[in-house]
Amino acid sequence: LTLVLAPLVGAWLFVEWQLNHVPIPYTKKAELLEQKSPTTRILVLGSSLEFEDIAPSEFDCDGLNMANQAQSLFLDSEIVRRWAPRMPELRLVIQGVSYGSFECQLSDTYLKSAVYLSHHYLGTGLDGGASFWDAKNFSLIAAFGQDLVLAQILTGFRTNLMLQPIDDYGWGRS
Secondary structure (H helix, E strand, C coil), X not given: CHHHHHHHHHHHHHHHXXXXXXXXXXXXXXXXXXXXXXXXXXXXXXXHHHHHHCXXXXXXXXXXXXXXXXXXXXXXXXXXXXXXXXXXXXXXXXXXXXXXXXXXXXXXXXXXXXXXXXXXXXCCCCCCCXXXXXXXXXXXXXXXXXXXXXXXXXXXXXXXXXXXXXXXXXXXXX
């Protein structure tokens, strides 16, 4: 049993480790939060509209766009709860609210992996519909899904999973 399971567990751990180093929007946003949180004065939150439409590089002070594709109000509030104490210069939070975000939990949609990826990379909590015991909470293989993981394995983990480039302020040009 050990001879059969050891290579499987080793391969699983290797794939998990490699997936942790694949660039995705959450890794870029987490990196920006670590770097810019002490000097950020304006924080932009919301979904794809704010992500693509509000460029903090145009502000006259330090800004950071933490909006993301399909980001719920819950995840926005979790980012503020977790990171605002590390932002002593924070003076303004711009919160985009789309009609679709009312009465919506990402964990109840086909985009539920965003809740788990945000939890993994940004340290946010899980919304009411997400389960702590879901495999996506512990495994990037489960969170990314079999098609994406297989594509990463076949390309030697060299595929960039960012849909569009994100600048040094967290903004993504559409």
